[in-house]
Amino acid sequence: MYNLDYPGATCQKVLVDDERNTALIFQKDTLIGLVTGLGQNYIAREFKPGLVRQFEETQSGIDLWLNDFTLKRIKLTMDDPEQKNAVVQQLRLMDLIIPNFPAVTQLAIPAFITLILIELVVLKRFKNVEGFETRDTATSLLMGVGNVVSGLIFGFVAFGVLSWLYEFRLFTVGFEWYWIAVCFIIDDLRYYWYHRIAHRCRWVWAEHVIHHSSQHYNLSTALRQSWTGVFTGMFVLRIPLVLLGFHPLLIVFVGGINLLYQFWIHTEVIGKMPKWFEAVMNTPSHHRVHHATNPRYLDANYAGTLIIWDRMFGTFVEELERDCPRYGLVKNIGTFNPLRVAIHEWVEMFKDASSPGLTPKQRLAYLFNPPGWNHKEEVTGSQAIKENFVRRNPEESGNPGLPKI
Numbered sequence: 001m002y003n004l005d006y007p008g009a010t011c012q013k014v015l016v017d018d019e020r021n022t023a024l025i026f027q028k029d030t031l032i033g034l035v036t037g038l039g040q041n042y043i044a045r046e047f048k049p050g051l052v053r054q055f056e057e058t059q060s061g062i063d064l065w066l067n068d069f070t071l072k073r074i075k076l077t078m079d080d081p082e083q084k085n086a087v088v089q090q091l092r093l094m095d096l097i098i099p100n101f102p103a104v105t106q107l108a109i110p111a112f113i114t115l116i117l118i119e120l121v122v123l124k125r126f127k128n129v130e131g132f133e134t135r136d137t138a139t140s141l142l143m144g145v146g147n148v149v150s151g152l153i154f155g156f157v158a159f160g161v162l163s164w165l166y167e168f169r170l171f172t173v174g175f176e177w178y179w180i181a182v183c184f185i186i187d188d189l190r191y192y193w194y195h196r197i198a199h200r201c202r203w204v205w206a207e208h209v210i211h212h213s214s215q216h217y218n219l220s221t222a223l224r225q226s227w228t229g230v231f232t233g234m235f236v237l238r239i240p241l242v243l244l245g246f247h248p249l250l251i252v253f254v255g256g257i258n259l260l261y262q263f264w265i266h267t268e269v270i271g272k273m274p275k276w277f278e279a280v281m282n283t284p285s286h287h288r289v290h291h292a293t294n295p296r297y298l299d300a301n302y303a304g305t306l307i308i309w310d311r312m313f314g315t316f317v318e319e320l321e322r323d324c325p326r327y328g329l330v331k332n333i334g335t336f337n338p339l340r341v342a343i344h345e346w347v348e349m350f351k352d353a354s355s356p357g358l359t360p361k362q363r364l365a366y367l368f369n370p371p372g373w374n375h376k377e378e379v380t381g382s383q384a385i386k387e388n389f390v391r392r393n394p395e396e397s398g399n400p401g402l403p404k405i
């Protein structure tokens with residue numbers, strides 16, 4: 001028995017990691033925490049959901065992996081097998097372990113491919129249209145692959161920052177299904193604002209424009225994803241969730257489900273869904289509006305999964321039969337080269353911002369103002385397009401998605 005001045009607890013020094021001098025804290029017979037740095041300025045941690053990522057029984061004791069950047073792995077040596085069993089059992093009972101969240105978007109790849117093929121057949125056989133263009137679909141698929149690769153290479157930066165901030169959380173939320181649901185809904189709101197900023201600030205648009213660069217609208221368009229998302233720093237929008245106590249792995253998981261949901265809405269095969277569904281959920285109809293370049297549809301329907309955010313924040317526009325969506329960008333890029341698709345807007349943006357004769361304020365405006373902004377005209381970008389449209393069609397003045405002139 002080893003006594004340690006830890007409030008209300010007796011520290012039984014049963015397991016020692018030679019390097020880190022670690023002990024487990026027991027209150028009576030119950031495991032309540034972990035102490036490291038014995039004999040010096042020790043650090044005590046309570047066992048809470050989120051402390052331990054994983055543990056493994058070894059010949060000589062137990063190895064613990066902590067969700068923590070200072071102590072990644074602790075090897076606990078234990079000679080007494082009975083004691084080891086007791087500790088292992090307690091660790092299991094304490095529900096400390098973070099569920100092994102599946103990598104949903106990667107797992108879904110076979111389903112993506114199958115659904116794309118089904119859509120292709122439906123369009124050709126039953127609708128008699130060519131909804132696909134081979135080189136366009138090939139580019140979309142390559143963009144999807146590049147997105148996964150860039151996520152693997154650079155994703156750890158964002159994840160590292162969030163994991164570090166998780167140490168400063170105000171509460172600790174578990175992994176019960178209802179917390180997963182709450183996390184999903186808050187994260188969907190986070191997605192709405194990310195997406196809205198992505199369309200209204202060129203710095204983020206430079207990354208998001210990729211998703212809009214196809215002039216087709218089919219399931220393969222859903223996979224046309226950015227390679228440079230990490231560089232915009234928009235992962236900071238996830239910080240509130242981390243500080244509320246949602247584990248970064250849980251946040252990544254619900255984000256994956258959200259992207260998964262958004263796959264099936266990239267199609268023209270489905271018209272409108274039942275009214276109640278269109279009222280609450282993002283649907284093919286709502287998202288067609290988002291991808292359209294028709295003046296009334298620009299800067300509308302930013303939702304991920306729930307369309308309620310657009311209805312709440314005034315960005316909702318209904319798809320009209322009399323105004324069929326035309327897809328792509330206001331100025332199409334005319335290339336299928338994946339690398340050019342991935343970086344064209346970054347290049348254009350820095351060219352604009354560094355052109356001669358601009359004031360520092362104008363240079364910053366080229367980086368952070370809405371896409372299409374320029375220093376010569378007073379009304380620019382989507383606002384100019386909408387106003388011009390209303391001038392030509394005065395009867396449309398003040399209709400959803402259009403200004404009143």
Ligand SMILES: [Zn+2]
Nearest residue numbers: 195199208211
């Ligand atoms: Zn968008």
Ligand SMILES: [Zn+2]
Nearest residue numbers: 211222266287
């Ligand atoms: Zn989309």
